[in-house]
Amino acid sequence: MSKLDELIKEFCPDGVEYKRLGEIGTLIRGNGLQKKDFTKSGVGCIHYGQIYTHYGVYANQTISFVSEQTAKKLKKVEPGDLVITSTSENVEDVCKCVAWLGKESIVTGGHAMIFKHHENPKYLSYFFQSSQFFKQKVKMAIGVKVIDVSPQKLEKTLVPVPPLKVQSEIVKILDNFTELTAELTAELTAELTARKKQYEYYRNRLLTFDMNISEMKLSDVCDYVDYRGKTPVKSDSGVFLVTAKNIKKGYIDYDSSKEYIPADTYDDVMHRGFPQVGDVLITTEAPCGNVAQVDRADVALAQRVIKLRGKTNILRNRYLKFILLSQLFQDRLMKAATGSTVKGIKGSTLLRLSIPVPSLDVQDKIADVLDNFDKVCNDLHIGLPAEIEARKKQYEFYRDSLLTFLEKGESILTDRQTDRQTDRQTELKYALIKLLQYVFGYVTVEIGEVCQLITGATPDTKKNEYWEDGNIPWLSSGEVSKKRIKSTDSFITEIGYKNSSTTLVPPQTVVIALAGQGKTRGKVAITEIELCTNQSLCSMVCGDLILPEYLYFYLDGKYEQLRAISNGDGTRGGLSLRLLRPYKIPLPPLESQNHIVLVLRRFEQLINDISSGLPAEIEARKKQYEYYRDKLLSFKEKKG
Known part of the structure; x- marks a missing residue:
């Protein structure tokens, strides 16, 4: 049982008495006070319009002042009084109020009422925000363009009036919830602002065409x-x-x-x-x-x-x-x-x-994607706007529950739920790539955006314990000509691995020779085993958006271009991670990559079959030739 339930059980177990507003206090209509009367300092004042735009449940400072001479002509607001608007352009805003909790008296003017009472001022101010009050207000409001509620009608409003200790506990709960809701709303609003900036980034990225568009x-x-x-x-x-x-x-x-x-x-x-x-x-x-x-x-x-x-x-x-x-x-x-x-x-x-x-198909896809982003950012039924709206409704539910006293004298309370935001920078980058793939069929990316690039090292060759009886495959740059690495010529020991900066990379890693004699530099291979490499190789560990074999086949076809971007002259030039990370490649969706890989794998197999088959065929033809040659040159010896 909560403290509030205990207080209700103690002080009003049989329920709470409802009284008319006129029974618990006095309403005084304000007069005068125009914005032209404001001064930089003097007596604090609350203009009725500021209750709509600036003030909340309560205030202990004013944002405006009038001279002492002007203040004498206006109605005074004492600490604890409520200032209530009597007119508005809509029924939602009419009768909005603020509890004045400052230490000094202030003044207010026309289109406002002052309510003097002996209840908890914040409790009453919260009540004026409740659905209970709104239902009564709608019936007493008059007007079309300007909505008005007179003091005489407002005095008839029924208000639940529990003992002051119960009022104080309700105020304490609502203050806490108001603060938490404000904090969360601010966080969500900031997140929504960030989402809108992200949406603008996506929109601008989608509408910046890398390809040749008319x-x-x-x-x-x-x-x-x-x-x-x-x-x-x-x-x-x-x-x-x-x-x-x-x-x-x-x-x-x-x-x-x-x-x-x-x-x-x-x-x-x-x-x-x-x-x-x-x-x-x-x-x-x-x-x-x-x-x-x-x-x-x-x-x-x-x-x-x-x-x-x-x-x-x-x-x-x-x-x-x-x-x-x-x-x-x-x-x-x-x-x-x-x-x-x-x-x-x-x-x-x-x-x-x-x-x-672009083509109509591309235009449609761009519009579909951006329409969805726009809804997430602005539609009150989905996304963060919906979350902010839900928080407001949740707050209103708590407030109305606390201010609704059943005959049994029980309040309705539920546990507060908290939301947590997570960092999704990588996900957002991948989402953008997938989005561009969907619209254009492919996107141009830098290798460093979709792969982790790693260089190897060579353990000290003078230390036999680093090499002798080693069981860890170690690849040198000269071995990339094997294309598909199923084994290595060299192995290192555990102690050799621990005492060098080489790194084990998983199967299906694409390796490229950074340096090497003759034609080695720029050649690529793909691993089929876990291994480590020397410093003249760069290992490319592929992320979720790129198939290793797709990268392997693509880079294998760019051999001359890769050599051309190498540092230095043709004999001693070299590639580096600095050059490879920003190297741009076309990246279609995974389904398309897989189709490309299957086709190229068949061609590769066909070429390998021909290459291995021709020598055997030639050898067979040689034997056949030799047989016929020998047969042709084998004559039956003439006798006599």
Whole structure:
């Protein structure tokens, strides 16, 4: 049993009395106080608008002040009082409150009420956030554009009023949970910010093409409408007008600005071209370069907005949105834009800018991948936004449970669950590679990104105990010509291994000669046993994204190129890990790698069979020749 349950059992075992707000205190309506009255110092004040935007459950300091002369005209807030908003633009915010816990008296103004009482102020403030209160508030709120709750109606609110000791314990629990929730929400928000940066990185990486992709002007691949011209007549209602303010990074924000045009003027305003779902919008000024996709057709488009629509069989609108958001295009846009303080671009200049246009299949894959990333970052139903939302709902559940007293006088509490974040840098790198493989069929990577590179060493050859009767295979650079290493010419002992810097590498390791006489440098082999090598060999231990035999066959075909990048002249040049790590190779998905390996392995076997078969065939032909020769030259001796 928790301490709270014990207190409830002791002080209110039969339940808690519900009282009307007017029975436990007095509501006083505020007056005056405008933002122009604020001073840098003086008497602390709380403006009703700040309760929405700044203050939480309680406050012990104010962010604003007024002069003593102004303060005398305003209503006083004593320590322990609640300051409650009486008006708002929505029912959710009306009657939000803050408990004043500062040491000095402060003042408040119009659109606010002061509640004076003898209860725990934080307990009451928490109650004003609860679902119990919200259900009552909805019934007493009036108004459409401005929602209002009068003191007379608010006084009738029913409040559970347990003994002060119970109130204090509830406050203690909720304070703790509020702090934990705030910390976790901050962590998740930081993680979400990191995910968004990661998403931007992936987007920019996906839209930076290593291969030869055609570049085309926007005017050649899009139908477009520039809505620059006369400002349309506005109205209080009608058709929603999408302005540059509404266009964000990839979506239309219908809350940031709400402007309308009369419905009967819609056809005339949009006579240049009506928007369709899927059309892509880009702003030309204030701000320049914001991009969104039309998600509903019943909108009008304002000045400083250009509508783009990809031409059939050339450009997908979904891909167009992402390429316009990419760093590649944004850099081109800003370079072409004019203005020092406020950047802007003419529609004609914008349409001359070019974008990479891959095949429709690649465009679809890019859009699919980036749509999924976008949902994880922004959709409230999945990913971290969902986790943050879940934490808020969990907090609300705890709060409402604590403030709901059943007839038996029991509270509802559950154990807190904790989440842990793990470091996934390697996973993220591999995920990016797989993503690019999915979209383009292959990705160009550096060997060091998919393999661990290791060099060997040679134990002291003057010490017999390092070599004599050794059982650890030790490979020299001259043996790479064997191609598939099933055995080595030399072995070292355990003591020789421990007293040198050579390293054992597993079977299916690709080795390449870093140096060597004549044609050795640049040759590659693949091991079929565990072994160690000398210092003239580099061992490449493959990670999860690359098949060893694929790497072996690829590097085997790059012999001349590998020798060309060696340091030094043709006789004494050498490769190094520094040169090999950044060496770039094409990397298809594992399934494709495996197919390539199977084909090349068959060719290799065929060549080996011919090479081994021809000498035997030649030898047989020689014997056959010798037989016939001898037969032909063997005559029956003439008698007499």
